Amino acid sequence: EIGAKTKPLADLVVTMPKGFEGGVGEFFRAAYGFLRDRVGDGRIVSAYVHLDEPGAQPHMHFAFVPIVESAVMTNDKAHPLRWTARDEEKNPDHRAGTVKRDSKGTVRYRRVPLVGDDGKPVMRRTATASKLFTKADMAALHPEMEKHLCAALGVERVGVLLDEDDKNRKWSSLDHDDYELVTAQRDKALAEVEKADRELSRVRAQVTECKAKIDGFAARFEKLKTELAQIAEALSVRGFLGSFKAKLIEFAANPICKAALAAGRDFMTARDGRRAEKVLVDGAREKVGEMGELSREMDEWSLLDEAGDMRGARRELDGHEAPARSRGQAR
Known part of the structure; x- marks a missing residue:
């Protein structure tokens, strides 16, 4: 499976050590044999020895496709x-x-x-050099190559593996081009981290703003719900003027109930009750409209779980006209 980011071709560079007294051909034939055994014939693409690069030691580019089978x-x-x-x-x-x-x-x-229906891990073939040559494999590559070349060439030392006191040993894993590449990648990574930090700060500010908005939605919803419930409770006893007045006094903190209480005056006649009732019904419709507007605002944000409950409440209230009067109520 070759993805868009897969690097299907890998390349190992083997440089003939300075001071090696053997022939160029025999050295690279032995090096090729070692890498062929490690990679496998079926993965090899090419192996070219470069002899004419100015100032460079003879070296071989060993190209292969790092096909491996690994678990998904x-x-x-x-x-x-x-x-x-x-x-x-x-x-x-x-x-x-x-x-x-x-x-x-x-x-x-x-x-x-990932485990398949048969209970076994799902496997896939892909080209991944890091799985064909792990970090441990790469760490052991030079010692093993030195040992193989010494045996193949019949010498005690080839020089692929630097001595412990060699001043170049700590830099042997990187050439100049690789060093430039690594530092460029580091700078790019640092720039991406800084960008991510800025984005995180921006997102945190947005989260704070959203939380304030959500808290505002919730407070408005609870206030409307309470006011509508009080209006409905007051209307439920509208046929009994004394109880009607008492209920409006109880809910006088509700502006609609307070206005209805004033409209009913002394609540001595049916006309007093109808005036108070009209204020409540008109106020209920106004509150239903406010709840509808709030629900629309919440739909645009799509952030409150309570939005579904509000929409249900709105549908219920939209279909609820003024409470029906009993037949015996005076007009």
Whole structure:
């Protein structure tokens, strides 16, 4: 399986050590034999020896396709990764014991092999040099090559593996081009980290703003719901003027109930009751309209779980006209 980011061709460069007294041809034939055994005939693409590059030692480019068969990995949703105390030391935001999340807030899980219906790991073929040559393999490559070449060429030392006191030993894993590439990648990574930090700050500010907006939605919704419930309760006893007045006094903190109380005056006649009732019905319709507007605002944000409950309440109230009067009520 070759993906867009897969590097299907790998290349090892073997340089003939300075001071090697044997022939160029025999050295590279022995080196080729060693790499062929490590890589396998079926993966080799080419092996070219360069002899004419100015100032360069003779060297061979050994190209191969690092095809390997590996298990398909997947997230184990039962085992989210957690930040450690060491992580928290590096970044106080990574509280030890809390679930790890990436810069987008997505939970990170332990990676495990994907198991098929037959209970066996699902395997796939892909080109991945790091799996064909692990870090341990690369660390052992030079000692093993030195040993192989010494045996193949019949000498005690070839020089592929530098001596412990060689001043070039610590730089032997990198050439100049690789050093330039690594530093460029480092600078790019640092720039991406800075960019991610700026993005994180922006997202945090947005989260704070969204939370304030959500809290405002919730407060408005609760206020409207309470006011409508009080109006409905007052209307339920409208046929009994004394109880009607008492209920409006109880809910006088509700502006609609307070206005209805004033409209009913002394609540001595049926006309007093109808005036108060009209104020409540008109006020209820106004509150239903406010709830509809709030619901529309919430739909645009799509952030409140309560939005579904609000829409249900709105539909119920939209279909509810003024409470029906009993036949015996005076007009």
